[in-house]
Structures are given as C-alpha cells and as structure tokens.
Amino acid sequence: MLNIKADFPVLNRLFGGDAGEPGMALHYLDSAATTQKPLSVIETMDRFYRESYGTVRRGVYRLSEKATAEYENTRKKVAKLLNAASEKEIVYTSGTTQSINLVAYSYGRKFLKPGDEILLSTIEHHANIVPWQLITEMTGAVIKVIPVDDTGTLILSEYAKLLTERTRIVAVNHVSNALGTINPVKEMIRMARQANHFNPQDPTRRGAVVLIDGAQSVSHMKVDVRDLDADFYAFSGHKMFGPTGIGILYGKSAILESMPPYQGGGDMIERVTFARTTYQKPPHRFEAGTPAIVEVVGLGAALDYLAHLGLDRIAAHENALLQYGTRLLSEIPELRLIGTAPHKASILSFTLEGVHPHDIGTLLDEEGIAIRAGHHCAQPTMDRFGVPATARASLGPYNDTADLDALAAGLRKIIEVFR
Amino acid sequence: MSRSHELYQQVILDHNKNPRNYRVIPDATYSCEGHNPLCGDHITLFLNVGADGIISDVSFQGNGCAISKASASMMTTFLKGKSSDEAKSLFKEFHDMVIGDLDPDVQETHLGKLTLFKGVREYSSRIKCASLAWHALMGALEKQVSATTEA
Structure with missing residues (x-):
C-alpha cells in the first residue's frame, strides 16, 4: 500500500480547533471532484x-x-x-x-x-x-x-x-x-x-x-x-x-x-x-x-x-481501498450502494434510508470527513437510479483504511441521530 | 457534532421525519414548484388564499434534505391564518436571518419558532435548503408556476 499523506500539506493540518481543542485531521474523500496537491506541485x-x-x-x-x-x-x-x-x-x-x-x-x-x-x-x-x-x-x-x-x-x-x-x-x-x-x-x-x-x-x-x-x-x-x-x-x-x-x-x-x-x-x-x-x-x-x-x-x-508513484501502484492501492470500503459500507443495513458494476474505479456512491445526502455531507463534515453530496452533475444518472441525489466518497492514492473507517463510523452516528 | 448540533435540533429532525401539511391541495388557489438547481431538490407548494387575503390552507410535497423539509413543514404550520402581505414580510425576515443579516438573538423578528433555522447562516452551502420552501411560497403568491433559489 502507498503511504503518501505526508506529501500533501493540506492532509497534514488540523481543522476547526479552537482554544483548548486540537482540531481534526481531514479525511478527504472527494478526489473525484478535485484532488489535493502535493508539495512538489505547489513548490x-x-x-x-x-x-x-x-x-x-x-x-x-x-x-x-x-x-x-x-x-x-x-x-x-x-x-x-x-x-x-x-x-x-x-x-x-x-x-x-x-x-x-x-x-x-x-x-x-x-x-x-x-x-x-x-x-x-x-x-x-x-x-x-x-x-x-x-x-x-x-x-x-x-x-x-x-x-x-x-x-x-x-x-x-x-x-x-x-x-x-x-x-x-x-x-x-x-x-x-x-x-x-x-x-x-x-x-x-x-x-x-x-x-x-x-x-x-x-x-x-x-x-x-x-x-x-x-x-x-x-x-x-x-x-x-x-x-x-x-x-x-x-x-x-x-x-x-x-x-x-x-x-x-x-x-x-x-x-x-x-x-x-x-x-x-x-x-x-x-x-x-x-x-x-x-x-x-x-x-x-x-x-x-x-x-x-x-x-x-x-x-x-x-x-x-x-x-514517481506509478499508475500501477496507484491502481492497486485504490482497488484495495475500494474493496475494503465496499465491504465496510455493505455492513450498514440502511445503506444502499448506487453503482455496483463489476468493473469499478474508486468511487462509492450511496444513499442512507431516511437521510438525505446533503444532511450526510453536513454531518460528516463535523467529523472532518469531506464527501460530495448531490447529483454530481449527472442528473440523468440520478434519474436512472430513481434517486434525487447520492452521497459520494471518492478515493485517491493518499487515502487509507483509516479514512474509510472514519466514514463508516460517521455514517453509523448519523443513522443514530436520525433514528 | 458541535456546530451541527445547533442546526440538527430535535424539532427539525422531528419535522423531517413527520412533516406537517405534507399533502396536495387539489383545488389550491395557487401552487408553485420550487427548485434548488445546486442540488436538484424540489418541492411543490400549495396555497389557498381567501378573498380577504388570508391564507386558509398551505401544504407541500417534494424531495429534499432534512433542512429543506423541516423548513417547509414549519413554514406551513406558521403561515396558516396569516395574510399574504404578512407572508411576504416574513419571507424577507427569514431570508435575512438565514443569510446572516438579521440576528434574532439581538434583533426583534416575527419569526417565532422559525428562528430555529438561524443556525443555517453558519453553512453557506445549506442556506438555499432552508429557503427553498419560502422561494416556492413567494412564487405562488406571485402566481408563478415555478421558482428557484437562484432568483
């Protein structure tokens, strides 16, 4: 597995901390919208x-x-x-x-x-x-x-x-x-x-x-x-x-x-x-x-x-994470994965029963987890699957299993809030 | 969940789960479909206004997040019996509150329990969720068949 979070400045800072509180690390799960930048590009x-x-x-x-x-x-x-x-x-x-x-x-x-x-x-x-x-x-x-x-x-x-x-x-x-x-x-x-x-x-x-x-x-x-x-x-x-x-x-x-x-x-x-x-x-x-x-x-x-990373290594890393994340999310009974093609890249689109994707997005943000919520500029796709919107976690080579563990834990917490 | 605690209060969660006036008024005086093009959410607002200008019935149906649904639900319960002119000035107050121009903690408002939605001002991406039903209301009062939060 790759271990490259250190290459990305934004993934190494803490967010939202005030007096006495250290703040939270960012679990960035929106790489399909845009990827974070490594120091080499910035410099x-x-x-x-x-x-x-x-x-x-x-x-x-x-x-x-x-x-x-x-x-x-x-x-x-x-x-x-x-x-x-x-x-x-x-x-x-x-x-x-x-x-x-x-x-x-x-x-x-x-x-x-x-x-x-x-x-x-x-x-x-x-x-x-x-x-x-x-x-x-x-x-x-x-x-x-x-x-x-x-x-x-x-x-x-x-x-x-x-x-x-x-x-x-x-x-x-x-x-x-x-x-x-x-x-x-x-x-x-x-x-x-x-x-x-x-x-x-x-x-x-x-x-x-x-x-x-x-x-x-x-x-x-x-x-x-x-x-x-x-x-x-x-x-x-x-x-x-x-x-x-x-x-x-x-x-x-x-x-x-x-x-x-x-x-x-x-x-x-x-x-x-x-x-x-x-x-x-x-x-x-x-x-x-x-x-x-x-x-x-x-x-x-x-x-x-x-x-330098190598596309083969990136693909292997992301595929392992996709398998891990798919299994983790499938264990949540209220969750429906949208998009279950046999050949998939590192995107996990889903809905939670009784919780709108926007609420999922806002509440996950409180845990330092950044996902996309909405129609993803693909409204015909949403129409085809009969949903107005989905929540989407998308992975990059800097993600790790801890990001996905945080996502699953955050989702379980939301289900409790909305129960 | 600190910041969101202010937004996702029990009352809002309850209205999301059991929205009031969630139905069609078949012979509504006015109805208007409100769209939020940013997220694709939409609700239809139904309105009965008497000859005296008083809102005798108001309801909604549609698809949206907890914030937009609870806002629509609480708005409908709040508006019944008010005049359409009052409704218009409430829209202005509500709108000013959610964009942060009106602080119900220090300024007087006529919004009553709708001030629960003041927390939305902390979330720039969610302001339009809270105001979607209100935009549909304004559309209905202006006899439009559709309205958008982008107006």
Missing part, C-alpha cells in the same frame, strides 16, 4: 513565479525562451503519459469541459449534418451532455442514449443497435464520476469502427469519431490512446494533482488537422490581414490567447509526481 509553481515567469511563444528574451521550453515540455510529458504518437496531438485547454466543448464546436459544427447521430451514455457528466445538446440545436444532429443496467454497466448489445451509418460521434466517459463504472471503451471504439468505418467511396459512410471523457481515469489507471484507438481523449489537470485551469484534449493528428479554430485570437494564427487570416497547425490552432502558463508547468510537476 514548482511558486518557484516558477519567483524565478522563471515570462510569456511563452513570443518573447525574444531568455526568460520567455526558458518559460516556453518548460511550457512545451509538459506537452511531451502528457504525450508520454497517454502514449500519443506526437506532442502535436496534445492541446492545452482549461479543463475537460473546455476540451469537450472544443470538439463539439469545432469538429461538431463543421461535420455534423441534420439527422446525424451522437451517441452518449446514460451515465455521462453534464459536461459530456450539454455541449452536444447545444451543437444539435445548431446542426440538426440528434442525440441517442446508450442505456445502463441496474449495476450501472453500459448495455453493449443496446449500444450495438444504436450504432448505425448515421452515427457520427460517440462520446462516453472512461469512468463514471457518479457511479465509478469503468466503461469498456476499447471494445466500444472497436464496435464504432466496425459499424461505421470511413469510406471515401461511399458518401453515407463518413465514419464516426469517438471521444472519451477521461476526467475520472487518467490519474487512476494507465491510459494508452493508441491501444484504445481513441480519436479524442479529454481530461483535467486538477483531478490529477495538478492545478485548476489547465486541461488536455488529445486528438489524432489527422482529425485535429481537419478541424477549424474554435476560438480566435493571438498565438493561433500564421498571418493576419483584414482580407484573410491563416491559422497555425494543431495544437496551437486551438490555443488562442496567452495560456495558463504556470498551470501548465504545475501540471508538468503533477505528471512527474504521478510517474
């Missing part, structure tokens, strides 16, 4: 501001040249993490949400025609639903939804039926943020290719592209975009120990090349005249304006930290 960003900060990709002075090198170096690290063919396939965005919006507004608006179909799953985050809804309003394309069974597992036989020659985009998450289900994305991409491969001779076979929302996967398991054969892979820096404000869109070179700019501005152009403007090649075509320079550098430090 890297601090040092960069103090010693190396300058604009990127335009300064002729050494400070800017060095900043540019560090900034672009993160791109190489991301490409390596994903096993991308080239760092040119790595677009900096502000987060998963912007990554998906970029694909919807650039690729979607250019290629979608009335009647074309976008396949989403029932268990998507709103960030992988609403951008597509906005695009269907502009293009006349329609959204079809892949159903799930009662465990929260996608029903692949239904997915197979939904895949037709009209399917142009499949957008699914790798791991559900509300349930923890690990979706069989490699198989789903293979099925999409079979059902609707690109055929230049046949105008009805325009091919479907597949976007994977990797917000909940990249810091928990090894992701190889070439092995998956994903066309797009989107994720956020702040859910993988990096800062907020920086995210990644991976896109296959040929597809990114075919896409128009999504936002216009500085840094994404080759030549601007009022008669005609030409654009940079990807990835810079999609990076208008001064970017989140220090956040990119911070993400680089987060990737180093991730490499």
